[in-house]
Amino acid sequence: MAKISFTAPRVAGFTCPSDRGQAFLWDAKTPGLGLRVTPRGAPAFIFQGVYQGKSLRVTIGDATAWRIPDAQAKARELQRLIDEGRDPRAVKAEAIAKDVAQREAERLEAVTVGDVWPTYLAEGSPKRRAAWKPRYRADLEAMSAAGGVAKKRGKGLTRPGPLYPLLALPLADVNEDALKSWYDREAKAGKHQAARALMMFRGFLRWCSARPAYRSVVDRDAGKAASIVEVLPANTRRTDALEGAQLPGWWGGVEELGNHTASVYLRALLLTGARREELAALRWADIDFRWKKLTIADKVDATRTIPLTPYLGRLLATLPRVNDFVFASTSSKTGRIADTRASHSKALESAGIDGLTIHGLRRSFSLLGEAAGAPAGAIAQVMGHKPSATAEGYRPRSVDALRPFLSLIERHILEKAGVPFDFEAAEQGGGKVVSIHQKKSA
Structure with a gap:
């Protein structure tokens, strides 16, 4: 395997014969560093080494994007990983997975309650039931309505539902403090209505926590914090009946x-x-x-x-x-x-x-x-x-x-x-x- 010292003209001028699928040029200064070209593809720097007795090859990157000194440094880094007993391919896969996870986490950080709420209405259901009852589904929609429409009875426009302010909140920001602040504001208009809205929202949090897509960012127990529970109105059982x-x-x-x-x-x-x-x-x-x-x-x-x-x-x-x-x-x-x-x-x-x-x-x-x-x-x-x-x-x-x-x-x-x-x-x-x-x- 002939080796030459990589220079910009040599790298740029290296081509693959038309009768071959690929051709390689190897650097004399950096062990394992090579240049691979194909008849139609772009040239790429590669690293080739031996890991646990078997040959391995890792693509470093496009030769038109990588400077030769940078490619040489990357090849030495990959060789060091082998010397430390680590597989460069596994390290690269871990880095890609970590990057994907990071980007997914950033995406989830931006997901709001309002983004997920329509899916909850469509796919959610009460415990041990296949689907919402029509009346409860209508209550969920009313509780989260934006308001501002003409009242069916009387004059004026409807108010936003108690849950509406929560729709703009990122799922990741739904915590004890956020819910306590929301509940205190809504309770001024009606404690029992605010308490019922909280119970509904707890169901939403439970549903989110059971979905892999949202489990990592949602706090299932945020609505059960002592600071909230202790200010809820007493849940007295009705006993009204005709005498x-x-x-x-x-x-x-x-x-x-x-x-x-x-x-x-x-x-x-x-x-x-x-x-x-x-x-x-x-x-x-x-x-x-x-x-x-x-x-x-x-x-x-x-x-x-x-x-x-x-x-x-x-x-x-x-x-x-x-x-x-x-x-x-x-x-x-x-x-x-x-x-x-x-x-x-x-x-x-x-x-x-x-x-x-x-x-x-x-x-x-x-x-x-x-x-x-x-x-x-x-x-x-x-x-x-x-x-x-x-x-x-x-x-x-x-x-x-x-x-x-x-x-x-x-x-x-x-x-x-x-x-x-x-x-x-x-x-x-x-x-x-x-x-x-x-x-x-x-």
Whole structure:
């Protein structure tokens, strides 16, 4: 292998014969330093040595970009690595990997919450669930909305959602101090709203920490720091429910509502103990008037079927069939009833009752069911509780086995509310829905 001292003219003038794939020129001054040329490719400085008894070759770089003294210094450096027992190829691969990692880290440092949030909405899901429920997904979007659009009710523009300020924050900067500062500002507008937004954001951090792409920069526990947790409002469990003496006033107030669909919906909630979204999504196809059954979209399982009691069946039959939904709405985007809080507030004001929520009607069903003498297991099954979620647990009953208990509860509620209804006539296909006010006027 002939060697010559590299000079700029010699390096520039070296070419590869057209009948060969490549040609080499070796430097006489620096062991292992060579110049490789191909018929069409650019000339490159290379290093060739022996590592652990085997020949190795490493490309130093383009000969038009590297000065000869620099290439000679690089060749000596590579030989030193071999002398130290290190493979120059592995060292080069490590350097490339480190550079790639550094650039990826710099890229991640610039990724903001807002960059990732749309992916979270599209691909995220609650624990042990395949996807968001539509209502919760809508809440996530509302909490992170920029605001500035015309209000659907009232005048003016909407405010930015509590989570909106966090969207501009780099993921790497989401820490205890940043979240504490954000929470303190949002809590001035509403502590409970800010606390709910924080719980939602914790879910986002958990999701990010489970993704390899973001795990290295996100602090999963930033929202659980003591400085934040200790200022959260107390999470008191609601216990609101109708008292027996309040039933006539509540029922009368609901009957007087100008919105008949909302009136029937609220009474159906009390008579079934269903969750508000479950009942709002009820379709006419879910009601079997012939065999007196009602199939509800369940929170726990896919669906649950409960008996259609006499009064409830006749009450539902008074609703117009506007579309597929039982509790239809022509003003709602979904085509069904959406929010009855305003209607319920009117009924409560009329009855002089304070603090009763829509969910309180579900608790009321449970308490009134106990007062009627129905078994706890039957009440829990009608309400859609898991057997393990109740103190005693229960063995699921058939629809026919549940029927006498749900009828017992319905009869008890109507009696307490002072609602006249002929159950015996209903069994024979008769029975009319009569309001409290009709009874009084009679």
